[in-house]
Amino acid sequence: MGFEVSDRTCVGLVDPDDHSTVAAKFDAAVPHMETALRLEPNNADFHLVYATLLQRIGRNDDAAVHFEAATRLKPNSVEAHYSYAAFLAGVGKNDEYISELRRVLQLRSDYPYAELQLADALFAKGNLQEAESHYLTALRTDPKLTVAYNNLGKVYLTQGQISQAVVQFSEALRLNPEYKEAEENLQTAKAADAQLFPAARR
Numbered sequence: 001m002g003f004e005v006s007d008r009t010c011v012g013l014v015d016p017d018d019h020s021t022v023a024a025k026f027d028a029a030v031p032h033m034e035t036a037l038r039l040e041p042n043n044a045d046f047h048l049v050y051a052t053l054l055q056r057i058g059r060n061d062d063a064a065v066h067f068e069a070a071t072r073l074k075p076n077s078v079e080a081h082y083s084y085a086a087f088l089a090g091v092g093k094n095d096e097y098i099s100e101l102r103r104v105l106q107l108r109s110d111y112p113y114a115e116l117q118l119a120d121a122l123f124a125k126g127n128l129q130e131a132e133s134h135y136l137t138a139l140r141t142d143p144k145l146t147v148a149y150n151n152l153g154k155v156y157l158t159q160g161q162i163s164q165a166v167v168q169f170s171e172a173l174r175l176n177p178e179y180k181e182a183e184e185n186l187q188t189a190k191a192a193d194a195q196l197f198p199a200a201r202r
Contacts, residue, residue, distance in 0.1 A: 026053060026056050026057045027057060029053055030053065030054075030057075033046065033049065033050040033053060034050075036050075037050060042073055043073075044069070044070045044073035044074035044077065044080060045070075045074075047066040047067075047069040047070040047073065048066070048067070048070040048074075048077075048079070048080050048083060050066045051063045051064075051065075051066035051067040051069075051070060051083070051084075051087070052083065054066065055087055055090070060087075060091055063087060064087070064091075067080075067083065067084040067087050068084070070083075070084070071084055071100075076107055077107075078104055078107045078108045078111070081100050081103045081104045081107065082100075082101075082104050082114065084100050085097055085100035085101050085104060085114075085117075088100060089117075089121075094121060094124070094125070097121060098118065098121050098122065098125075101114055101117055101118040101121065102118065105118065110141050111141075112137075112138040112139075112141040112142035112145055112148070113138075115134045115135075115137050115138035115141065116134075116135070116138045116145060116147065116148050116151070118134050119131045119132075119133075119134035119135045119138065119148070119151065119152075120151060122134065123151065123154070123155060128155050128158060128159055131155055132152065132155050132156075135148050135151060135152040135155065136152070139152070144175060146172050146175045146176045146179060146182075147172070149168045149169070149171045149172035149175070149182070150168065150169060150172040150179065150181060150182040150185060152168045153165045153166075153167075153168030153169040153172065153182070153185055153186075153189070154185060156168060157185070157188070157189055157192070162189055162192050162193045163193065165185075165189040166186065166189045166190060166193065169182050169183075169185045169186035169189055170186060173186060
C-alpha cells in the first residue's frame with residue numbers, strides 16, 4: 001500500500017491568520033514528507049508537495065531540488081511546471097522562470113494567466129514584441145483579463161504607439177472603472193498624445 005500524503009497532511013490544518021503557529025506546523029510536517037519520499041522516492045506529487053513545504057519554511061535550496069525532481073518525474077504536469085515557475089520567480093531566477101512558463105504553455109495553450117505572467121516577464125526584460133504577442137494571446141483566451149489591457153497599453157506606450165496605448169488603457173478602465181493604475185496610464189498617454197500632435201488638439 002502506498003503512503004498517502006495531501007497538502008493538508010503535510011502542512012497541517014493551519015489557520016493562515018495564526019502566524020505564531022504556522023512555522024512550527026510546517027517544521028513538524030517535514031519528517032512526514034521525508035518518510036513518504038523514502039517509501040516512494042519516484043512519486044512526483046510527493047516531491048511537489050515537499051518542495052512547496054520547504055519553500056514555505058525558507059529552505060529554498062532544498063525546495064529547488066524537489067521542484068526539479070517533480071518536473072523530471074512528471075514532465076507533462078502543468079501543475080508541477082507552474083509551481084516551479086512561481087518558485088523561480090520568487091527567488092529571482094527570471095530566465096529560468098520564463099523557460100518554465102514557456103513549458104507550461106506548451107503543455108496547456110489556453111492558460112491566460114501563464115500567458116500574462118510570461119508577457120510581464122518579457123516586458124521587464126525589454127522584449128516588447130514578444131510581450132505584446134503574449135498579452136494579445138492572453139486576451140484572446142480571456143477578454144476580461146483587465147490587467148492584460150493595462151500592461152499591453154504600457155508596451156504600446158513604450159513603443160511610442162500612443163493611440164494604441166490609449167485604446168488599451170481605456171478598455172481596462174471600461175472593465176474596471178476603479179483601476180487607478182490604468183487611469184494614471186491613460187492620463188500619461190493622453191498627455192503624450194497632446195504633445196506629439198498639439199495642432200490637432202486645438
